[in-house]
Amino acid sequence: MNAPTTGSVAEGEGAPGPRAGTGTEPGTEPGTEPGAVPESGAVPDSGAVPEPRRLSPSDLLGLGLLGPRTRKLRSALCALGISLGIAALIAVTGVSASSQAHLLSRLDRLGSNMLTAAPGKDLAGNVVALPKEAAAMLGRIGPVSQVTAVTGTRANVYRTDLVPAGQNGSLKVFGARPDLLDTLHGELAAGRWFDAGAGELPVTVLGRDAARVLGIDRPGGRVWIGGHWYGVIGILRADELAPEIDNSALVSWEQATGRLGSDGTAANVYLRVDPDQLAAVERVIGPTANPAAPSQVTVSRPADLAKARSAAKDGMNGLILALAGVSLLVGGVGIANTMVVGVMERRGEVGLRRALGARQGQIAAQFLIESALLGLLGGLAGAALGALGALGYAAVQGWPAVVPWSITTAGPALAVVIGAAAGLYPALRAARLPPTTALRGE
Numbered sequence: 135m136n137a138p139t140t141g142s143v144a145e146g147e148g149a150p151g152p153r154a155g156t157g158t159e160p161g162t163e164p165g166t167e168p169g170a171v172p173e174s175g176a177v178p179d180s181g182a183v184p185e186p187r188r189l190s191p192s193d194l195l196g197l198g199l200l201g202p203r204t205r206k207l208r209s210a211l212c213a214l215g216i217s218l219g220i221a222a223l224i225a226v227t228g229v230s231a232s233s234q235a236h237l238l239s240r241l242d243r244l245g246s247n248m249l250t251a252a253p254g255k256d257l258a259g260n261v262v263a264l265p266k267e268a269a270a271m272l273g274r275i276g277p278v279s280q281v282t283a284v285t286g287t288r289a290n291v292y293r294t295d296l297v298p299a300g301q302n303g304s305l306k307v308f309g310a311r312p313d314l315l316d317t318l319h320g321e322l323a324a325g326r327w328f329d330a331g332a333g334e335l336p337v338t339v340l341g342r343d344a345a346r347v348l349g350i351d352r353p354g355g356r357v358w359i360g361g362h363w364y365g366v367i368g369i370l371r372a373d374e375l376a377p378e379i380d381n382s383a384l385v386s387w388e389q390a391t392g393r394l395g396s397d398g399t400a401a402n403v404y405l406r407v408d409p410d411q412l413a414a415v416e417r418v419i420g421p422t423a424n425p426a427a428p429s430q431v432t433v434s435r436p437a438d439l440a441k442a443r444s445a446a447k448d449g450m451n452g453l454i455l456a457l458a459g460v461s462l463l464v465g466g467v468g469i470a471n472t473m474v475v476g477v478m479e480r481r482g483e484v485g486l487r488r489a490l491g492a493r494q495g496q497i498a499a500q501f502l503i504e505s506a507l508l509g510l511l512g513g514l515a516g517a518a519l520g521a522l523g524a525l526g527y528a529a530v531q532g533w534p535a536v537v538p539w540s541i542t543t544a545g546p547a548l549a550v551v552i553g554a555a556a557g558l559y560p561a562l563r564a565a566r567l568p569p570t571t572a573l574r575g576e
Contacts, residue, residue: 195503197499197500197503199504199507200500200504202504202507202508202511208472209472209508209511211472212469212472212508212512213508213509213511213512213515214512215464215466215467215469215512216462216466216469216508216509216512216513216516216549216552216553217511217512217513217515217516217519217549218516219459219462219463219464219516219549220462220512220513220516220517220520220545220546220548220549221515221516221517221519221520221523222520223455223459223462223516223520223541223545224516224517224520224521224523224524224537224541224542224545225519225520225521225523225524225527226455227524227537227538227541228520228521228523228524228525228527228528228536228537228538228541229524229527229528231524231536231537231538232524232527232528232531232533232534232535232536232537233533234536235533235534235536236531236532236533236534247406247407247408247409247412248317248318248375248404248405248406248407248435249404249405249407249412249415249416249419249433249434249435250376250402250403250404250405250433250434250435251264251268251272251400251402251403251405251419251420251423251431251432251433252264252401252402252403252431252432252433252434253399253401253430253431253432254427254429254430254431254432255430256427256430262424262427262430263397263399264399264400264403264423264424264431265399265423265424266397266398266399266400268283268399268400268403268423268424269281269282269283269400269403271422271423272403272405272419272422272423274422275405275415275418275419275422276411277407277408277410277411277414277415278405278406278407278415279406279407279408280313280316280317280404280405280406281317281403281404281405281406282310282311282313282314282316282317282318282403282404283311283314283400283401283402283403283404284308284309284310284311284314284379284384284400284401284402285308285309285387285390285391285396285397285398285399285400285401286306286307286308286309286396286399286401287307287308287309287360287385287390287394287395287396288360288394288395288396289307289359289360289361289394289395290302290305290307290359290360291305291307291338291344291348291357291358291359291383292348292357292358292359293348293349293350293357293358294358295358295363297358303347303348304381305344305347305348305381305382305383306378306381306382306383307359307360307382307383307384307385307390307394308379308382308383308384308385308390308401309384309385309386309387309388309389309390309391309394309396310328310339310384310385310386310387311387312327312328312329312330312333312386314384314404315327315370317404317406318373318375318376318379318404319375320370320371320373320376320379321370321371322339322368322369322370322371323342323369323370323371324351324352324353324368324369325339325352325353325366325367325368325369326353326367326368327339327368328367328384328386332367332386333386333387333388333389334386334388334389335365335386335389336362336363336364336365336385336389336393337364337365337366337367337385337386338357338359338364338365338366338367338383338384338385339366339367339368339369339370339383339384340357340366340368340369340370340383340384341369341370341373341379341380341381341382341383341384342369342370342371342372342373342380343372343380343381344380344381344382344383345366345369347381350366350369351369352369353366353367353368353369354366357383359383359385359394360393360394360395362393364383364385376402376404378402403423405419412435416433416435419431419433420433462548462552466552466553466555466556467556469505469508469509469552469553469556469557470505470556470557470559470560472508473501473504473505473556473557473560473561474559474560474563477501477560477563477564477567480564481567484497484564484567485567485568485569486569488567488568488569489569494565494566495565497561497564497565497567498561498562498564498565499561500561500564501557501560501561501564501565502554502557502558502561504557505553505554505556505557505558505560505561506550506553506554506557507553508553508557509549509550509551509552509553509554509556510546510549510550510553512549512553513545513546513547513548513549513550513553514546514549516545516546516549517542517543517545517546520542520545521537521542524537525537
């Protein structure tokens with residue numbers, strides 16, 4: 135009986151070893167390469183540290199929106215501060231621009247080229263009357279385009295002849311020339327002005343305040359002037375360039391000199407002048423109107439009132455703009471405070487993200503974007519609120535609605551800058567938190 139062949143292994147006996155030439159190793163599944171990752175997905179421990187992933191702009195934006203989405207009330211109150219500041223800034227600018235447009239339109243309608251010459255005073259304080267020829271001489275000045283005058287009287291005006299003499303309501307009676315209304319650019323509220331045939335008739339035109347004091351609201355009534363009845367043929371609107379006309383009763387020049395005791399000297403001379411020669415004419419009015427005493431002629435220009443109003447308006451604008459700046463500062467401080475508190479509340483989140491590999495720049499960018507977004511939201515709301523406020527106020531006042539859109543569009547951009555500046559320190563503070571400290575909540 136033959137012995138079995140040496141090296142042969144009976145089928146089913148013992149553990150089969152690796153076959154020569156198969157390229158497999160112990161512990162390796164058949165059909166796999168050495169060092170290949172098994173299908174189970176297990177990664178061999180090689181000791182390598184994974185690189186932190188760079189966040190895309192959309193990822194950073196999403197992280198920046200995380201705070202406003204999860205803390206809505208606090209974010210809304212934070213944005214409200216910057217919103218009020220931007221709204222105040224835009225509303226003040228819009229109201230000022232509308233007021234300026236209204237003032238300029240009124241000055242264009244009335245004209246800012248009018249000068250007034252009136253009697254002055256001597257060294258003793260006595261009023262020095264203008265010569266009777268003053269209006270005619272002033273009309274010969276080259277740049278003067280229109281000239282007219284009113285003359286004072288010794289008469290008073292009353293509602294009836296039964297009113298005591300002293301109770302005239304401080305109303306005055308002036309004699310007027312037919313071209314007075316045209317020179318002053320005055321307007322009639324009712325009735326008509328003196329015509330060519332009214333010089334010899336006992337008729338009067340009342341200023342707005344005089345008609346109110348006398349209780350007359352329409353032409354057709356009578357008033358008692360200088361012991362005579364005068365029929366009311368017209369009522370004037372308020373005259374901003376000659377306010378002395380508002381509280382007076384005007385009669386014709388002939389009635390003033392013939393029946394009411396006027397000596398024919400001018401109480402006021404009104405001149406319309408070439409706007410480019412206004413200062414030059416103003417210098418020669420005194421010597422022309424009263425060559426013997428040029429210093430005793432009072433010269434005024436309504437444009438001075440407009441300058442005073444403009445200066446007052448600018449001063450008020452400066453004050454309100456300062457208040458708007460304080461509002462913006464308060465809004466920025468509110469954003470900074472909210473962001474600092476938010477960083478302290480979210481230290482666990484910051485520590486976890488740092489432990490997972492987030493860079494300091496990514497943490498800082500998250501909080502910086504959050505504060506800038508709060509500023510943007512507040513700026514947009516404030517711009518809309520300020521523009522609506524300015525438009526509404528202009529509509530109520532009857533002014534031209536003017537809202538500088540450059541300021542309106544710059545408002546949100548300014549709010550973003552303020553928000554980002556306010557959130558810079560909290561963002562840097564969050565970025566510098568050590569992961570272990572943040573995770574422990576210290």
